[in-house]
Amino acid sequence: MSSNNKVHEPLFHVVKRSNIPTWKSWIIRGLSILVALIICGLVTVIMTGENPFEVYGTMIKGAIGTERRIWTLAQNTAILLCVALAVTPAFKMKFWNIGAEGQVLVGGLATAACMIFLGDKLPTWLLFIVMFATSMLAGALWGFIPAFFKANWNTNETLFTLMMNYIAIQIVSYFCYEWSVPKGSGHIGTINGATEAGWLPAIGGKAYLCNILIVAAITVFMYVYLKYSKHGYEISVVGESENTAKYIGINVKKVIVRTMIMSGAICGIVGLLMVSGTDRTLTRDTAGGRGFTAIMVSWLAKFNPIYMIFTALLLVFLQRGAGEISTTFGLNESFSEILTGIIIFFIIGSEFFINYSLKFREKEANK
Amino acid sequence: MVVAFIQRAIMQGIPLLFGSTGEILTEKSGNLNLGTAGVMYVGGISGVIGAFLYEQSVETLNPVLAVLIPLLSSMVGSLFMGLIYAVLTVTLRANQNVTGLALTTFGVGFGNFFGGSLIKLSGLDVPSITLTQTSLFFKKSLPFADKLGWFGEIFLSYSFLAYAAVAIAIVMSVYFNRTRSGLNLRSVGENPATADAAGINVGKYKYASICLGSIIAGLGGLYYVMDYACGIWSNDAFGDRGWLAIALVIFAIWRPNLSIVGSILFGGLFIVHNYIPNLSMSAQELFKMTPYVVTIIVLVIISMRRKREYQPPESLGLSYFREER
Numbered sequence: 059m060s061s062n063n064k065v066h067e068p069l070f071h072v073v074k075r076s077n078i079p080t081w082k083s084w085i086i087r088g089l090s091i092l093v094a095l096i097i098c099g100l101v102t103v104i105m106t107g108e109n110p111f112e113v114y115g116t117m118i119k120g121a122i123g124t125e126r127r128i129w130t131l132a133q134n135t136a137i138l139l140c141v142a143l144a145v146t147p148a149f150k151m152k153f154w155n156i157g158a159e160g161q162v163l164v165g166g167l168a169t170a171a172c173m174i175f176l177g178d179k180l181p182t183w184l185l186f187i188v189m190f191a192t193s194m195l196a197g198a199l200w201g202f203i204p205a206f207f208k209a210n211w212n213t214n215e216t217l218f219t220l221m222m223n224y225i226a227i228q229i230v231s232y233f234c235y236e237w238s239v240p241k242g243s244g245h246i247g248t249i250n251g252a253t254e255a256g257w258l259p260a261i262g263g264k265a266y267l268c269n270i271l272i273v274a275a276i277t278v279f280m281y282v283y284l285k286y287s288k289h290g291y292e293i294s295v296v297g298e299s300e301n302t303a304k305y306i307g308i309n310v311k312k313v314i315v316r317t318m319i320m321s322g323a324i325c326g327i328v329g330l331l332m333v334s335g336t337d338r339t340l341t342r343d344t345a346g347g348r349g350f351t352a353i354m355v356s357w358l359a360k361f362n363p364i365y366m367i368f369t370a371l372l373l374v375f376l377q378r379g380a381g382e383i384s385t386t387f388g389l390n391e392s393f394s395e396i397l398t399g400i401i402i403f404f405i406i407g408s409e410f411f412i413n414y415s416l417k418f419r420e421k422e423a424n425k
Numbered sequence: 426m427v428v429a430f431i432q433r434a435i436m437q438g439i440p441l442l443f444g445s446t447g448e449i450l451t452e453k454s455g456n457l458n459l460g461t462a463g464v465m466y467v468g469g470i471s472g473v474i475g476a477f478l479y480e481q482s483v484e485t486l487n488p489v490l491a492v493l494i495p496l497l498s499s500m501v502g503s504l505f506m507g508l509i510y511a512v513l514t515v516t517l518r519a520n521q522n523v524t525g526l527a528l529t530t531f532g533v534g535f536g537n538f539f540g541g542s543l544i545k546l547s548g549l550d551v552p553s554i555t556l557t558q559t560s561l562f563f564k565k566s567l568p569f570a571d572k573l574g575w576f577g578e579i580f581l582s583y584s585f586l587a588y589a590a591v592a593i594a595i596v597m598s599v600y601f602n603r604t605r606s607g608l609n610l611r612s613v614g615e616n617p618a619t620a621d622a623a624g625i626n627v628g629k630y631k632y633a634s635i636c637l638g639s640i641i642a643g644l645g646g647l648y649y650v651m652d653y654a655c656g657i658w659s660n661d662a663f664g665d666r667g668w669l670a671i672a673l674v675i676f677a678i679w680r681p682n683l684s685i686v687g688s689i690l691f692g693g694l695f696i697v698h699n700y701i702p703n704l705s706m707s708a709q710e711l712f713k714m715t716p717y718v719v720t721i722i723v724l725v726i727i728s729m730r731r732k733r734e735y736q737p738p739e740s741l742g743l744s745y746f747r748e749e750r
Contacts, residue, residue, distance in 0.1 A: 235707030390541030395534020
């Protein structure tokens with residue numbers, strides 16, 4: 059853009075790559091994770107003074123050491139994956155929905171309300187239908203509000219959805235007090251502990267299998283939706299260039315609102331899975347920061363639902379593993395967040411080397 | 426009671442003011458740092474670590490060192506966070522939202538980790554991190570404040586960091602509107618390509634504003650621990666204040682002088698439920714929602730009115746690469 063009128067030529071300059079073979083980009087990502095793991099190892103050794111291999115051994119044991127742990131790992135991965143799937147269509151059209159946290163919470167709130175007030179009034183099959191419908195509606199509403207303003211007045215969606223999270227958290231806190239057992243404690247406790255009404259059933263004795271199957275179905279749906287449907291095509295065109303989309307006759311407003319409603323509705327399902335399928339209660343931590351972690355999962359996987367399975371697994375593995383390190387060595391459990399942060403920084407940084415290449419002075423060979 | 430309310434509201438508002446002033450500086454360069462929550466945590470815990478090690482290493486505290494050591498360590502901690510963000514988003518042109526969220530994860534984790542493990546790591550035999558002595562030095566207010574009745578209580582009863590927060594916000598406001606360098610910075614945030622063509626070093630401005638912005642935001646964390654919480658660190662007590670600071674940026678429509686008033690208002694909204702009689706626990710939770718609702722209303726109104734001077738910096742959230750257009 060600006061001509062370089064300096065006499066001195068810089069040592070290297072940055073050039074955008076037109077494209078890079080997929081295998082090459084995965085080698086770069088792999089290397090960055092490797093470097094990150096080495097740094098994490100160093101940090102851990104400094105903190106604990108143990109042998110790094112032993113530390114990583116502890117980590118693996120903590121994540122997949124027993125059958126129970128493998129199930130927990132799978133369950134956490136499924137939930138995180140589902141939130142990531144929910145935010146992906148919005149991201150593909152460059153709508154920065156960082157409000158998944160709130161959308162999950164209101165979905166959970168709707169589920170909890172159904173379980174508390176309709177648990178003994180409706181037959182099981184009808185109760186599940188009502189639960190799914192209300193949680194999806196609640197999540198969709200939370201996604202619709204910012205999308206409506208974005209579509210009509212171009213209101214900044216990043217900030218809007220961020221604020222919606224805290225409104226959801228406070229509303230949930232309100233109901234935690236209103237419905238608390240015993241009154242005034244601020245905790246709802248296990249809902250329908252005696253009747254198990256509205257609990258997602260344990261398939262074949264595996265408590266979490268139902269959640270995992272639902273998420274698997276959503277994964278397949280999302281993959282097909284984004285890749286082969288007309289909607290999916292419209293989403294990518296809007297994301298690449300809004301003007302192109304308008305030019306070829308795509309109703310951009312409609313696409314934004316429709317996509318965010320879907321995004322919110324899937325988040326609502328996650329709320330249902332958490333309340334009805336996992337915790338059997340509602341707290342203000344039901345979403346547990348997954349709304350934010352999911353953004354990283356989705357982005358690291360380049361918005362591809364299949365890759366997301368692996369990125370979600372990686373992050374959950376780290377969390378569980380680092381959790382084990384902290385219990386074994388008597389450190390605070392937030393240690394996992396430090397490790398997660400370091401690894402994400404490296405992966406984020408590595409994207410630069412995938413999208414750009416450095417051209418050194420005189421040497422032309424560096425491609 | 427009104428005097429006490431205003432006083433508490435201002436004390437609640439000061440961390441938000443630091444956070445939002447730092448964030449405004451960062452956003453004016455076109456970088457939306459969603460890591461502010463993490464930066465403020467790190468600013469707080471770094472100060473705590475510095476003060477803790479100093480308190481444990483000497484018998485009697487030197488007042489100057491007792492203030493300087495936490496202050497410097499807090500600044501170094503938040504500078505480090507700012508640098509991580511700047512390297513990733515400016516040099517490596519990474520996505521700002523993802524980087525910011527990762528920074529928050531890292532920063533909050535860092536804060537809670539050291540808050541929970543500092544005693545074990547340092548190998549000292551103390552029951553909890555209580556820095557009452559250091560806190561007393563931080564809380565020193567003007568000696569004649571309590572002799573001036575309500576005037577003294579509302580205006581003069583705070584510690585030096587609180588006045589620093591207001592001063593920084595005013596200086597920042599003058600800087601943006603009255604200096605050449607401030608104008609350059611704003612042009613970088615509005616349209617970096619134009620600024621670049623005009624011979625402004627975009628990268629340098631972005632780095633400087635991100636790093637300085639982080640340091641200022643980090644002081645908010647330090648003020649919270651040393652002054653508001655009386656030197657007692659407890660994990661997660663800082664809460665959502667980092668996000669509230671980002672909300673305040675919007676509320677103040679990217680103007681540091683407005684965020685002084687805004688921070689006191691937000692501080693008041695944050696604690697008003699304590700001053701309304703017969704409020705049930707559940708209704709209190711609804712009251713805590715008000716700052717966010719007010720922010721959304723402001724956000725919607727400024728986007729509807731489309732007035733130029735009320736808009737966010739135009740290239741907010743976008744990375745700049747010279748060869749791309």
